[in-house]
Amino acid sequence: MKKYLILGVLFILPIIAYLFFASGVNNFVKLPVLTENVKEITAFHALDGDEIRLHDKITVLGFLGMHPEKMKGNAFNINQKIYKRFYQFSDFQFVMVLPEGKEEEARALKDELSPFTDMAKWEFVFGKEKDIADLFRSLQSNVSLDESLSTPLVFIVDRERKLRGRRKDEDSGNPLYGFDATSVAELNDKMVDDVKVLLAEYRLALKKNNTTSKRDSYLKKLNKN
Incomplete structure (x- = not known):
């Protein structure tokens, strides 16, 4: 009996473990999509002339407006x-939006931040007032830009240009479209968690795709043989 019990445990435990982890993959909590088709930033030019796009990037999107020096604390x-x-995560970037003519102010802000961090993925883009308003409108959030085309909120946009957030904020009870950059507590308690969830979602998808790719490659080899 002891022998059969041990064999049974050795046989059943791997199956239970597989079912547990498979269930975890299928029921993994994803960061909700609040808005589809956020407008691409093709109408904007970058500070250093690089081509900056939202597509295929995980983007923290901010609007610094006409007075970026006043948004320094948020930055x-x-x-x-x-x-x-x-x-350091692949395809992660910050994109800060400003009106045309504010390039020098943006460069000054970048210079102030650079002693504290590697600025390689901090991007500043500039556009006409209408283009900034159109981009912000495409987020379909429950807030508005102020008269200087700025907002203290920053937004998470995924690789498919979908706005991610929370359908119901535990504090307000309303959808959470963006995160208040004036509040260190909100950044710590909410935004950090949501970025983690999104990155984990993409890692899981990548792992799943790699597994599928390896399986397909193996089946092709079998078919050839």
Whole structure:
């Protein structure tokens, strides 16, 4: 009996473990999509002439407006709490939107941030007021830009240009479209968690695709033989 019990345990445990992890994959909590088809930033030009796009990137999107010097505290907050924590992940970027003519102010802000971090994935883009308004409108959030085309909120946009957030914020009870960069607590308690969830979602998808690719390759070899 002892022998059969041991054999039974050795046989059943791997099956239970497989079912547990398979269930975890299928029921993995994803960061909700709040808006589809966020407008691409083709109408904007970058600070250093590079081609910056939202597609195929995980983007933290911000609107610094006509007075970026007044948004300096927000920039430092998201740099310390979000950027420095996640910038080494592949395809992760910060994109800050400003009106045309604010290039020097943006460069000054970049220079102030650069002693504290690697700025390789901090991007500043510039466009006409209408293009900025159109981009912000495409987020379909429950907030508005102020008269200087800025907002203290920053937004998470995924690789398919979908706005990610929370359908119901535990504090307000309303959807959480963006995160208040003036609040270190909100960045720490909410945005960090949501970026983690999104990155884990993509890692899981990549792992699943790699497994499928290996399986297909193996089946092709079998068929050839």
